[in-house]
Amino acid sequence: MRETKVSGTDRPLIGISTYLESKARWRVWELDAALLPAGYPRLVQAAGGSAAMLPPDDPSYAAEVVARVDGVVIAGGPDVEPVRYGAEPEEHTGPPARERDAWELALIEAALASGTPLLGICRGMQLLNVALGGTLTQHMEGHVEAIGVFGTHEVKPVPDTLYASIVPEASTDVPTYHHQAVARLGRDLVVSAHADDGTVEAVELPGSAWALGVQWHPEMGEDLRVMRALVRAAGAA
Template identity: 65%
Template sequence: MSRPVIGISTYQDPARWGVWEMPAVLLPAAYPRLVRAAGGLAVLLPPDEARGAAGEVVAALDGLVIAGGADVEPARYGAAPDPRTGPPSQARDAWELALIGAAIEQRVPVLGICRGMQLLNVARGGTLHQHLDDHTGGLGVFGSHPVTPVPGTVYARAVPETAMVPAYHHQAVDRLGAGLAPSAHAPDGTVEALELPGHESLVLGVQWHPEMSEDTRVMAALVEAARHRSRAARAESGAPVGPS
């Protein structure tokens, strides 16, 4: 059977290479590398402002990754910006929120990474802490810390032990969005993973950056859920399923 197709959201920023200097669709190469290492086929999803574009894109996928990046605009969760919150990226917020909504509606497995987890919470009506002091070594510092799974969760089935994870964030989940449940915590109580129990497909968010680690288990959970959905869809359509 062919590899499940995993879409990864991207963002548009100014970039310069060779004689070129213009807006570019950007994504750290570690994201598609992790998807491939976990057995998936990575495709990049540049923002598309066309009406209904997110639904069309998600319909062509077996799984979705919402990548890390800039702070979510506080207006999205009814808050005034903290002075330490970064400038908004309204087009990216809109695109990724639409992707998340389409994925949940179409029962396409989704994994939110760092900002992606925060945006998943906001998409479900939750809120964010706009700044955490001394959580991962301070604002702008890449570090690591232990994360302990909540027993019985999807995340705990993928990573059953306390694990050291690479992290780079200064914001975190505050009030959980509708239907979401925490599935891992940091020692200071910060929600480090969340999921949507009872949903027909995997909906998982992690606060850290698995693409910066050699541990593929979180992404492998998404790829396996995507593979299962792809096989089910092919069986429903009458197409040959093939070996797993």
């Protein structure tokens, strides 16, 4: 991942949501912890921004928190609780992360309401869809090759979308690890990339300041373009 050199005053502050895990272990410690894989802040930093972790908090504080950052990233993580989109959990759906669901949905609402640039990654894209009234497919057989191992596959940008303006190639390979996907699209969202099998791989919200969701994990690859576009939008805002 190539570093982008910018002065301190030029670096937009990007808030990234985090995991909240019970009994995380490091060295001699085993404690509850707010966690974030290092790939996320490293990607923000390489793209020209500064990173701040936004662990789950009282959702009523989300607007105040969003007002203090220049852009928001909703990170990947556990499955969205199906009750959020009016469904019952299926066999392969993971346990709920209710505190995180509530906090991140509030962050999304606050970012959209304030025009703060917003990027959803994997779970983050799915939550953006749910926040706008969409639904999810709870399990797609064969989309995770091995537990804990990222794969790659091809996605194709939809012409004349924000994503296509960022990644103009007809197709590109992306790092991926997911078993859920967008089913019914949320209101006003448009699909801006898809896989060969038709899976929705990116969504965006036209008319907003800047709101994009990607199904894959850019923090696990070398391509800075999506994060760099967020950082630039955050700097402009």
